[in-house]
Amino acid sequence: MHNHHHFQILLMNQADTFRHRGMRKRLVELIKSRGISDAEVLRAMEAVPRHLFAFESAFIERAYEDNAFPIGEGQTISQPYTVAYQTQLLEVKRGDRILEVGTGSGYQSCILAEMNARIFTIERMKTLYEKAKKTLAWLGYSQVKCFYGDGYDGLPTFAPFDKILVTAAAPFVPENLIAQLRAGGILVIPVGAGELQVMKRFIKYSADEVKEEVYDYFKFVPLLPGKKN
Ligand code: SAH
Numbered sequence: 164m165h166n167h168h169h170f171q172i173l174l175m176n177q178a179d180t181f182r183h184r185g186m187r188k189r190l191v192e193l194i195k196s197r198g199i200s201d202a203e204v205l206r207a208m209e210a211v212p213r214h215l216f217a218f219e220s221a222f223i224e225r226a227y228e229d230n231a232f233p234i235g236e237g238q239t240i241s242q243p244y245t246v247a248y249q250t251q252l253l254e255v256k257r258g259d260r261i262l263e264v265g266t267g268s269g270y271q272s273c274i275l276a277e278m279n280a281r282i283f284t285i286e287r288m289k290t291l292y293e294k295a296k297k298t299l300a301w302l303g304y305s306q307v308k309c310f311y312g313d314g315y316d317g318l319p320t321f322a323p324f325d326k327i328l329v330t331a332a333a334p335f336v337p338e339n340l341i342a343q344l345r346a347g348g349i350l351v352i353p354v355g356a357g358e359l360q361v362m363k364r365f366i367k368y369s370a371d372e373v374k375e376e377v378y379d380y381f382k383f384v385p386l387l388p389g390k391k392n
Contacts, residue, residue, distance in 0.1 A: 179212040186227035187213070190243055193229055199247040203255065207277035208247055216240055216268040216298065236288045238384055240268040241330060245381055252351045252364050252378065253326045255280050262321070262343065264314030265330035265386070269295035272307045275328075282307040283321050285314045287387060313389055317343040324348060332360045332383035341365060341373060353383045 191209045199205060214226035217240075222232040231239040241249075250271075253261070257279040263272055266286035272295070275282050284307060286292040292311040299307045310318060314329065315337045322343035329340070329352040340350055344367040353360035362378035 179215070183212060183214055183227070190227045190229065194244055194247045197229075197244055199244070199251055201251045203278050204247050204250045204274075207250070207274045208243065210277050211270065211273045212302075213240075213243065213270060215302065216270045234268045234291065235294070236291055238267055238288065238291060240270050241383070245383075246271055246274060248362070248379070248381075249328060249330070249351050250274055250278075252362070253328055253349060255326065259325040260321075260323075261326040261328060262318055262324045262340075263328045263330060264317075264340070266295045266309060267291060267330065269298045269304075269307070269309075271328070271330055272299065272309075273302060273304050276304045276307050280326075283310065283318055283324070284308070285310045285312050285318060287311070287313055287389070314386060315339065315388065319343065327351070329353065329386065330383070331386035332356070333386045336363070336365070341367060346370075353381050356385075358382065 187209055191205050195205060214223045217223040217226050229243050231242045234240050255275060255278045259280040261275055261280045261282050263282060263284040266284040272282050272284045289311060292309060296309045317339040323345035324343055325345060325348055327340050327344060327350045332353050332355060334356040336352060336354060344350055346367060346369050348367045350365040352363055354363050355361055359380045360383055361380055364376040366374045
């Protein structure tokens with residue numbers, strides 16, 4: 164009886180139903196009312212089933228609220244508004260090569276893949292890296308390349324990138340990441356070692372000309388040094 168019940172919940176969790184799509188539509192309306200205007204960002208958010216990135220039933224039910232939730236290892240999937248905000252700042256173009264630091268659940272990678280970008284994503288926690296790789300394959304986002312490593316290093320082998328997105332709080336702006344942007348490239352990164360971080364956008368015009376823009380305050384989990392198993 165107990166097992167049967169558990170199996171039913173599992174089946175429900177793995178489906179994208181009419182009800183889930185309805186909740187997603189309302190979430191997108193909310194994000195729009197909060198000021199996100201990029202139609203492609205809103206379309207991607209409506210397309211990706213966020214509840215399939217939750218691993219506990221309590222959070223599956225709440226996946227379409229505008230909140231972060233835990234994904235294990237003390238990490239979180241970012242709040243939908245934050246995902247939309249960072250994605251909008253990236254000005255994603257079809258075919259962009261994008262490096263994401265902090266794969267986490269893989270949700271943000273799917274949003275970028277949905278916008279027809281080519282994604283390279285790094286995660287320092289082995290368990291999250293393994294889990295995200297499976298989720299991405301299962302959802303059919305095979306164009307996302309997952310890497311287990313340290314985001315501070317970037318991915319020199321695959322550089323330069325058109326865009327770089329950091330999804331954890333950086334105490335400072337890693338020089339490697341600026342170096343791995345092509346001329347004309349954009350880095351979006353929440354900066355700050357305290358409770359709150361300020362969203363910054365760097366536009367690299369050339370090797371020695373980088374413009375810095377400052378946006379709103381957000382709360383991210385910290386970017387951690389080095390690798391961990
Ligand atoms: N983009 C994710 C949310 C990321 S939360 C999503 O859509 O679900 C931040 C992630 O950054 C966590 O998974 C954390 O383990 C990872 N992280 C922290 N420090 C890192 C580092 N130095 N290099 C790579 N990933 C790191």
